[in-house]
Each structure stands twice: as C-alpha cells, then as structure tokens.
Amino acid sequence: MPDAEITVVGNTGDDIHLFGLKVCPDLDTVMYTLGGGIHEEQGWGREGETFAVKEELAAYGVGPEWFGLGDRDFATHIVRTQMLGAGYPLSAVTEALCARWKPGVRLLPMTDDRVETHVAIDVDGERRAVHFQEYWVKLRASVDALAVVPVxxxxxxxxxxxxxxxAGADVILFPPSNPxxxxxxxxxxxxxxxxxxAAPAPVVGLSPLVGGAPVRGMADKVLAAVGVESTAQxxxxxxxxxxxxxxxxxxxxxxxxxxxxxxGIACRAVPLMMTDEDATAAMARAALALAEEVRA
Amino acid sequence: MPDAEITVVGNTGDDIHLFGLKVCPDLDTVMYTLGGGIHEEQGWGREGETFAVKEELAAYGVGPEWFGLGDRDFATHIVRTQMLGAGYPLSAVTEALCARWKPGVRLLPMTDDRVETHVAIDVDGERRAVHFQEYWVKLRASVDALAVVPVxxxxxxxxxxxxxxxAGADVILFPPSNPxxxxxxxxxxxxxxxxxxAAPAPVVGLSPLVGGAPVRGMADKVLAAVGVESTAQxxxxxxxxxxxxxxxxxxxxxxxxxxxxxxGIACRAVPLMMTDEDATAAMARAALALAEEVRA
Incomplete structure (x- = not known):
C-alpha cells in the first residue's frame, strides 16, 4: 500500500541487554526488513555480516555466545544505547535509527518503558524464570513453557x-506473529x-498457524503455556x-x-505462506479486503 | 627483565567516551603491545583490524569519524564499559582485560577516578578547551596548545x-613518553x-626528545604550553x-x-631510538644500569 500511512507498533518484550547494550530484536527486524538491510534467508540480523566483535568478546570470556550479534548489528545497538544513555526515549531512538533505514512505515515501540518477557520453565523440578531470548534462542524452546510473563x-x-x-486508523491488522x-x-x-x-476501524488478523503448526518459530510452545491449542481457530x-x-x-x-x-469473527481461507513478496502482498490485500467486508 | 615483577602505571587522562563506550587508549596500547595484539606499524589499535562497526556508525551519521576504532578494538571497549556499568572500578576492569592478554606486567591505571586532559586552544580569537584526543587526533596538534589541564x-x-x-619498587623508570x-x-x-x-628506589627517566624533536608524536606542542623547551635537557x-x-x-x-x-641529575648518552626489540631492550638495560649507578 504505497499510498497508505502505515504505523507499525513493535513488540519490545523481546528486548535484552547484552554486553551492556540494548538490543531490540523485533524493532530491528522490522527496520532492517523494510529498510532493505535484513539477512533474507535468516530472517533477522544484517546481510553480509562479519563477527569480529563477537569473536573478541568470546576471547575475553564474555558471553552469552548463544546470541548471534554481527558487527554491523552491533553498531545499531551501540547507537541505541548511547542515545538511551543520553536520555532519549526508545521511541525517539527508533525514529533516529529509522531516519537512516527509511522503512516506509512509522515504526513505534509499544512502550518507552522497560518490559521484559520472561518464561517460566522447570529445571530439575524447580520452577525458574528465564528471559524470553534465553528460552527461545538458547534453549530453542526445547522445554515446556509453564508461563509467559511480560515483566x-x-x-x-x-x-x-x-x-x-x-484510534485514528482506517484499518488495524494483526500480522501472523506469535499471538x-x-x-x-x-x-x-x-x-x-x-x-x-474501542477503535472504529475494522481489526483483521492473519493466522500464524497453518495446518496446526506455526509457520515460523515455535509458537505452539508458548500457546500451550496460555492454554491455547495450536490451531488457527x-x-x-x-x-x-x-x-x-x-x-x-x-x-x-x-x-x-x-x-x-x-x-463472531468473519473468516476467510486464503494462502498464508509468505513464500515471496508477491505471496506476502496477496495476503495483505486479502486482509484489507476482509477489513472492507467487515466494515460494510 | 623476565624475572622482574613489573608494575606499569598507565595514564588515563587520554581516556575518552566515544559512542557511549569508555576508551582507554594508553592502557590498551600497553596491554595490546605487551600482549602481542598491537598493530605494530601503527603503534596503537589491534592487528588485523576490520572496520564494519565504524562504517555502520558513520552510516547512522554518528561520529566522531576521526577516531579510528576497529571491530576488534570495539570489543575491548564494550567489555570495559559493561564492567564499569556493573560497578567495577577501572583497575579491576583492566585486570580482567589483562587476564586475556597476559602482558607480563601488572598494569594499573593511575586512578580509578575520572580524569580528562583538556587542551586550551585559540579558535578565531576565542579560548576554547577541547578534549586531548580532539587536539591530538582530530587537529593533529596543528594549532598551539595554550594550556594543558588534567580536569x-x-x-x-x-x-x-x-x-x-x-614505595616498594627497586627501580622506578620514566619511559620516553610525553612529559x-x-x-x-x-x-x-x-x-x-x-x-x-619519597621512594627509596632510584628514579631514572629516558628522554622522549632526540636532537630537539619528539621521537614520536608531537610532544613539542604541549611542552611549549608548559613553558619547557623541546630539548632533552x-x-x-x-x-x-x-x-x-x-x-x-x-x-x-x-x-x-x-x-x-x-x-643534580646523573645523565648518560646512549642510543634512544626504539627501532626494534633489541634496541629497546638495550635502552631498558642502560636505564637499569644508570639506576644502579645512582643507587651506589
């Protein structure tokens, strides 16, 4: 929708402090993807990355090693951390970073306050809370999530x-992201x-589950924690x-x-695999079409 | 002196915060040099550097661009800044960094407190103070230093x-560093x-000036600021x-x-050009020999 003014509200519960730097994986993935800097195959991080900083940190014995920050990506976190340290709120920092990337949307963090998603897991019979990134990236969601808490x-x-x-939107879309x-x-x-x-605009969501399984990631693991089956309905x-x-x-x-x-929710079945940009655009068009249907 | 216990007290007045990171050029130069990680020709920074982070920071419009931090070097500053942020004093941080580099000496910052060398210069008739690094690296000491203040x-x-x-040293040496x-x-x-x-040990210094000119750097510029001629004597x-x-x-x-x-100072003339390790070792031996002379 080139003529649309699009606002993306991004999740910041995945944010993590690593090596003293503020890392915002979800905001950066949107910014890099829409700004043309994403590592396409990987779906996160920068294209053409090198890992000199990470290797050096490991040589100092400073971890975690399980979070893959490349040199280019580090620069983003350094700029962000410096600006936050100077007193700018995350929303202003995100705007400043986007001034370079020009993602074509207004990217807003959901909040300027610190929210950190923790996942409760069982470790040898003891209930322990770990940062979402530790659950997702380090443990690869290999154990059951007992609870998910946006601290x-x-x-x-x-x-x-x-x-x-x-409040002012013409249409509100829930992307096929982790619910x-x-x-x-x-x-x-x-x-x-x-x-x-309360918004007057129609609200349309796209299922992140196809055929009972998450298209990407491990959404089923955390759905179980909130007692929701892994199905589109x-x-x-x-x-x-x-x-x-x-x-x-x-x-x-x-x-x-x-x-x-x-x-009580209008529903249509359309192809929902984001195999390429055309398929993705067709999904967006289908969502907007459904929005017009429910508006009428 | 492989059998000696050597303590190096390093200058931290050159330290600077860049990109929100604490950079300690003098401590790092000692650590990298004695630890085998220095860029030999350059005399500072790491060998085999890449500059992905710096290029990205420039792409964000974040400077200064005149200070050349490589990717490997950035990791040192990230670790240091993270440890300082966690409450460790610079001396403990330096010890932790040296645990990797094993420089063979105990490297101590002169102080854990913040000291920042500022240089007063004339800018269009106005007296202005700039950080030492700005004077040295950005301006290449191209203007007169009116005063040097360790703030x-x-x-x-x-x-x-x-x-x-x-107090406990057998010998105290002043290296041929900027006086x-x-x-x-x-x-x-x-x-x-x-x-x-007050130390009981003999104190011997090596002239940083040879033939009326600094061997390295621009010591004459700041000597003038304190009213000292650029001569060895x-x-x-x-x-x-x-x-x-x-x-x-x-x-x-x-x-x-x-x-x-x-x-009232015992003085000897010996070769003082650190052209290679043998020449440097001969200088150190000459300094120790003079220390024994003055002790006697």
Missing part, C-alpha cells in the same frame, strides 16, 4: 503515538488492548470477537472457517 | 596498588608525585632533581649531559 507490562505506558495511531510473546505482549501494555477494542478465539473483527486462515485450514465465524 | 586530577586518588608499587600529557598527567594525581619523590630539568635521579639522552644529544648533571 513490567502492567506499569508500562503506550509509547507516544501508539494510542492515537490505533503470545509478540502480539500478546503488545496487548499487555495497559491501554493498548482497550484502544484496539483457537488463536482467533484467543484474541476473541471483542478484539478482532476478521481472521484469515490458510487454505489448508478451510474447515476452521465455520468455527471462527461461530465465535 | 579532575586534583580530586582523583591513586588507584589501588599504585602508591605501594612506587606533559602522559607522565605529567600521572604525576598530577595527588600523592603520586610525592610518592615518587629541558625535559630533565622540568622533572627536576626532586623527582628523578638519573636521565638518559640520545647519543646525538651528548652535549646535553653536562647541563643535566648541573641540575
């Missing part, structure tokens, strides 16, 4: 512009869920008709349409 | 171990000059017989020996 969310305020963007640790964390910031529910019902007006499922999940509509 | 020195305390090392912004800054930390003057007299017992000048400055000895 600090209850005291966080939406970043400047977030509530206005929601618990990505979209769910954003909705956990007081005021955002309420703003989406269960995720739609998890969001609920209070929040979303429309829902797209993949064509392989066409038999889920009826169950979603029973819950 | 914060008067309130600084010697780092743990510094005074004990001086104003390197050795002078160390002596400006209250207690250090007094400890050197003037620097010896600047330190004074209160502080040093012996002084080495280069063979080309043999005619300075008498003038230095007149000031």
């Amino acid at each position: 600090g969310a209850e005291a966080a305020k939406p970043a400047p512009g977030v509530l206005d963007a929601i 618990v640790v990505s979209v769910g964390t954003i909705l956990a910031v007081p005021g955002i869920r309420e703003a989406v529910a 269960a995720v739609a019902r998890h969001y609920g008709a209070d929040l979303i007006d429309g829902w797209l499922v993949d064509t392989v999940d066409a038999d889920a349409v009826a169950a979603v509509e029973e819950a | 914060g020195a008067e309130a600084a305390k010697p780092a743990p171990g510094v005074l004990d090392a001086i 104003v912004v390197s050795v002078g800054t160390i002596l400006a930390v209250p207690g250090i000059r007094e400890a050197v003057a 003037a620097v010896a007299r600047h330190y004074g017989a209160d502080l040093i017992d012996g002084w080495l000048v280069d063979t080309v400055d043999a005619d300075a020996v008498a003038a230095v000895e007149e000031a």
